[in-house]
Amino acid sequence: GAVVSQHPSWVICKSGTSVKIECRSLDFQATTMFWYRQFPKQSLMLMATSNEGSKATYEQGVEKDKFLINHASLTLSTLTVTSAHPEDSSFYICSARGGRERSYEQYFGPGTRLTVT
Amino acid sequence: RKEVEQDPGPFNVPEGATVAFNCTYSNSASQSFFWYRQDCRKEPKLLMSVYSSGNEDGRFTAQLNRASQYISLLIRDSKLSDSATYLCVVTPPAGTALIFGKGTTLSVSS
Numbered sequence: 001g002a003v004v005s006q007h008p009s010w011v012i013c014k015s016g017t018s019v020k021i022e023c024r025s026l027d028f029q030a031t032t033m034f035w036y037r038q039f040p041k042q043s044l045m046l047m048a049t050s051n052e053g054s055k056a057t058y059e060q061g062v063e064k065d066k067f068l069i070n071h072a073s074l075t076l077s078t079l080t081v082t083s084a085h086p087e088d089s090s091f092y093i094c095s096a097r098g099g100r101e102r103s104y105e106q107y108f109g110p111g112t113r114l115t116v117t
Numbered sequence: 118r119k120e121v122e123q124d125p126g127p128f129n130v131p132e133g134a135t136v137a138f139n140c141t142y143s144n145s146a147s148q149s150f151f152w153y154r155q156d157c158r159k160e161p162k163l164l165m166s167v168y169s170s171g172n173e174d175g176r177f178t179a180q181l182n183r184a185s186q187y188i189s190l191l192i193r194d195s196k197l198s199d200s201a202t203y204l205c206v207v208t209p210p211a212g213t214a215l216i217f218g219k220g221t222t223l224s225v226s227s
Contacts, residue, residue, distance in 0.1 A: 034214055043204070043217040044123075044161065093160050097213055106215060108160040 003027050004096050008108035013084055013116055020080045021112045023094030029074035030096035034106065035067075039089040050077050084116040120144060121207050121218035129168075129224045134195045138221045140188040140205030147216075150181050152190045153204040155220060161204055195225045 003026040013019050023033055032051050036044040048064075050056040050071035058064045068080040077096075081088055091113050095106040121142045129167050142150075150167035165172060167179040167188050178191040188205055205218040 043219040
């Protein structure tokens with residue numbers, strides 16, 4: 001299947017700092033990328049949908065000024081958690097949906113575990 | 118009512134057992150249906166798509182009942198490696214984002 005990478009795999013940061021997470025589709029062009037968040041023992045919750053070259057669409061309750069998403073190219077989307085707080089500690093997972101030949105499935109990155117102290 | 122509901126389990130079964138998971142979804146206009154598998158602290162991986170006609174992939178069989186808004190997954194001859202959380206996933210009628218259930222945890226023991 002298609003490969004989606006995420007970096008970093010895990011990060012520990014201090015409260016108030018900003019953290020950038022990268023999501024890359026390695027062998028296909030991702031027309032749409034999705035960002036999810038998963039708290040322990042909870043389901044994955046969609047945070048936002050981003051299409052290359054346009055502004056991301058955020059789900060209700062997700063602060064767009066706190067979670068900055070940039071989908072600058074067909075292979076890269078970034079999520080920046082600004083002024084992180086301990087309650088932002090979570091497992092962040094991106095997924096990518098491709099063009100014509102891969103329009104059906106979404107491929108997930110391995111996730112980034114964020115801990116804010 | 119949650120959009121996708123699953124029995125969280127855990128289901129503890131011996132090797133070789135047959136186990137079934139159920140899932141219900143609230144939006145009758147949902148478009149696509151999937152079962153994903155998620156191992157501890159890992160990303161979800163697509164296990165199989167689910168069709169009204171039912172589909173089988175080796176030891177795994179998935180069924181969809183649109184009238185009842187009900188999805189099932191049957192695992193036959195359970196292996197130790199089947200231990201994981203199984204996520205029921207649907208896509209909404211107008212969009213491509215995935216809506217996840219909380220997952221059902223399966224633990225297969227020897």
